[in-house]
Amino acid sequence: MTTSVWALLNGPYKLPWAAVNSHLVLGMLGYLWLIATKAYFMSDKQPAIFGLAMSGLMFMLSIVNRCVAAGGGTQVDRYGANIFGLLSTYVSLLFKSATRDSLRLHALELVAAVLFIVSTISYSKFVINQLQN
Numbered sequence: 696m697t698t699s700v701w702a703l704l705n706g707p708y709k710l711p712w713a714a715v716n717s718h719l720v721l722g723m724l725g726y727l728w729l730i731a732t733k734a735y736f737m738s739d740k741q742p743a744i745f746g747l748a749m750s751g752l753m754f755m756l757s758i759v760n761r762c763v764a765a766g767g768g769t770q771v772d773r774y775g776a777n778i779f780g781l782l783s784t785y786v787s788l789l790f791k792s793a794t795r796d797s798l799r800l801h802a803l804e805l806v807a808a809v810l811f812i813v814s815t816i817s818y819s820k821f822v823i824n825q826l827q828n
């Protein structure tokens with residue numbers, strides 16, 4: 696039994712809760728970034744189209760930033776002061792969890808990391824190539 700929901704989320708469910716919040720934020724960032732770049736390239740590289748998508752992204756991030764900063768209601772009871780603090784907490788918890796078994800990464804964690812790196816490099820090359828054409 697715990698004294699509050701926050702005690703539960705900050706105790707045994709700290710990593711899952713940080714993961715859910717972080718993946719929500721990263722999903723929003725990634726989705727709107729893809730929409731913005733696709734719209735930019737499909738509209739004959741009109742910066743206004745990219746700006747519209749980015750303004751939506753900034754508005755969503757400002758709302759999420761306020762919620763992360765509010766956390767459990769106090770300066771101590773939160774996962775970070777902003778989105779970067781949340782992501783930092785998540786990466787720290789994830790690293791601790793992944794290395795708990797004598798520095799042995801689990802197969803899905805390794806596959807996820809490799810997919811992330813390969814996809815990021817591939818998409819970066821695509822964007823650079825599109826900007827050069």
